[in-house]
Amino acid sequence: MTTQAEDLVEYGFRRVIITITAVLCALLEIVDTTIVNVALNDMKGSLGATLTDVAWVITAYAIANVIIIPMTSWLSQQFGRRNYFAASIIIFTVSSFLCGNASNIWELVFFRFIQGMGGGALLVTAQTIITESYPAAKRGMAQAIYGMGVIVGPTLGPPLGGYLVDNFSWPYIFYINIPLGIIATILTLYFVKSPKYGEKLKANQVDWWGIVFLASFIGSLQFVLEHGQQDDWFEDITIIILSVVSFFGLILFIWRQLTYKYPIVNLRVLQDRNLRIGTIMCFILGFGLYGSTFIIPIYTQAILGWTATDAGLLLIPSSIMTGIMMPIIGKMIQKGVPQAYLVAIGFMIFFGFTFWMYSIMTPDTGTEHMFWPLILRGMGLGLLFVPITTLALSTLHGRQIGEGAAFTGMMRQLGGSFGIAIITTFISRFTQGHRVNLIAHLDSTKFEVQQRIQQLQMGFMSKGFSASESLDKAHKAIEMSVMKQSTVLSYMDVFLYLGIMFLICIPFVLLIKRGAGKVDMSNVH
Structure with missing residues (x-):
């Protein structure tokens, strides 16, 4: 070998x-x-x-x-x-x-x-x-x-x-x-x-059932994650059926791969402890990477009214920072710095980014407020990606490298899908909750509330609307303002929970086997 x-x-x-x-x-x-x-x-x-x-x-x-x-x-x-x-x-x-x-x-x-x-x-x-x-x-x-x-x-x-x-x-x-x-x-x-990895399989040896079970498990799961929120999750019969298909697809797929002579996915490669930990970390990395890449442009477009191009450009400095970090971290790993420490620092920095975003979010947040938190995000992603992927594949050799890479790749993508599905659900549920709370505090008998409605009404009347039309528009404006505020609060919640999730991961990272950090030549045999 x-x-x-x-x-x-x-x-x-x-x-x-x-x-x-x-x-x-x-x-x-x-x-x-x-x-x-x-x-x-x-x-x-x-x-x-x-x-x-x-x-x-x-x-x-x-x-x-x-x-x-x-x-x-x-x-x-x-x-x-x-x-x-x-x-x-x-x-x-x-x-x-x-x-x-x-x-x-x-x-x-x-x-x-x-x-x-x-x-x-x-x-x-x-x-x-x-x-x-x-x-x-x-x-x-x-x-x-x-x-x-x-x-x-x-x-x-x-x-x-x-x-x-x-x-x-x-x-x-x-x-x-x-x-x-x-x-x-x-x-x-x-x-x-x-x-050259041995003989090819004949058509009758190919694990066709394995392919069917894998496709039904993963395909159904991906559909449920993508469409769950808009179809109101388990209120929808399609979502229920596909969730059941996905669950049984997974069970049958695992059974088939462990019992068939020529499995399509070699699950036994997961006996490698570093790969097991690496795949879980890749899932969390996908959650944070795709989740934050998804949430920030939506926030800037929906709440701040930016164009698509401006929203996309906002993330560029963060990516450049990650690009700068990558080779530096690659060199540190080569010099023998344990990957577990780098990953723990990465999770800590990512928590710093989410907490910073949580504390600066308002309906008027500008580019200048988000620049440094996003630079921090770039540093965190750099510290996470290289050590996690190197660690996951560090004790594999030969054909196992390809099999391990397939697991880490799949888990990163699934982490992203779970992240986006959970974040969209949370935003819509939290927004409803915050809206109810904010409306409860809007007491129409309060002087400040009456004064605000009157100001808005006068503003609309000065533009030529009748008194009743202006009053109607004033109420609508307050409703819009409440909606905007409750959406901002729900984004703040999501960032806070993302940060807590990364903090919880730190102790688990430190359980990684010592000595797995430095990749030495003996691992290739």
């Missing part, structure tokens, strides 16, 4: 090209997860669809992603890594072109699903290729380079999407993938090597 692992290590120019190719592919896939968010309104208009229909453009991609991610290691072994990686890039690129040319919403949703099938493979295979192209002592740096793509990607999506939609039209958010996809395919075919 040692020679096999050493055969894949690259040096000099070849390693630079392979690294650029892998990061480019990871970026393509991740930018496409968030770039669509800012174009939904334009799609709705030009394709004549409802907002619920358009939401499927995001859902279809996410479902395809999480179904394919756990299968990537197995598919790489079946078709050869280079061929599978190249085929995934081609599927992603061709379906990007078809998405841009879609003539109705369901065509677009179908092509987005196909695009997600190609894209999910890019993420994990890119991580495996980078990890195996570097000698074991430099794995921390390898994960830092890969991490720059994964962390910066979600943030690049909204401003890039906003710019393309404002200056061109929504199909260009898909067309932009085409030249990059062609370059990545050529580089992959020329430079990426395929490891």
Whole structure:
């Protein structure tokens, strides 16, 4: 196994090209997860669809992603890594072109699903290729380079999407993938090597039931998370049915993988303690990364009235900070600083970011108030991503690296889906609660309340409205103000709870096995 692992290590120019190719592919896939968010309104208009229909453009991609991610290691072994990686890039690129040319919403949703099938493979295979192209002592740096793509990607999506939609039209958010996809395919075919991992399976040995159980478990779960809040969770029969399907899908999938001779996902690799802890940490990281990337643009657009481009640009300094942190942390891990300490500091800093956001939120918060908390967020994400991924894969070797990367990738995506689903639910429930409390304090017999209504009424009358119309508008303005205040309070609550969740994680991080921090050459055998 040692020679096999050493055969894949690259040096000099070849390693630079392979690294650029892998990061480019990871970026393509991740930018496409968030770039669509800012174009939904334009799609709705030009394709004549409802907002619920358009939401499927995001859902279809996410479902395809999480179904394919756990299968990537197995598919790489079946078709050869280079061929599978190249085929995934081609599927992603061709379906990007078809998405841009879609003539109705369901065509677009179908092509987005196909695009997600190609894209999910890019993420994990890119991580495996980078990890195996570097000698074991430099794995921390390898994960830092890969991490720059994964962390910066979600943030690049909204401003890039906003710019393309404002200056061109929504199909260009898909067309932009085409030249990059062609370059990545050529580089992959020329430079990426395929490891030799035993025999391919015959068609009758393929774990078809495993694929069915995995797809029903993950696909149903993703749907429930994406649509739960808008369909009022368990009040909706579809959500109930899919929750049951997901639960039994999971049970049957685990049973099948542990009893079948040729499982599609090797669950036994989770016997590695570091990988187990790493996958849980990846889930929490996904929760914080995608949750905060989702919540901040919505807050700035809905409450502060910013444009999509401005909302997207707000997150750029945070990403640049993460980018600066990545190589520094990669070097620290190489020098033997225990990953557990770095992760604990990362969680502490992320708590600092959420608490700072909690304390500055008002209906008038400006860019200048959010700049430094977001820089802190960038530092926290840098401290979390590299140590967590290096730690998760640090004691794996050979084909286990690909299998481990599939678990960490899947858990990060699922963490993001859970994060967004829980945050949207909390915001709507907390807003209702705060609204009730605020209205209870609005006593119409109080002098201040009467004075405020009178001021507003006089203002509307001065614009030419009748006394009764002005009074009606004054009451509506107060109702709007209460709604805005209660929404801001619910965002504050969400940031506070996110912070508490990160604080609770710190003691668990410190339980990580000592000595797992420094990756030494003996782990490759």
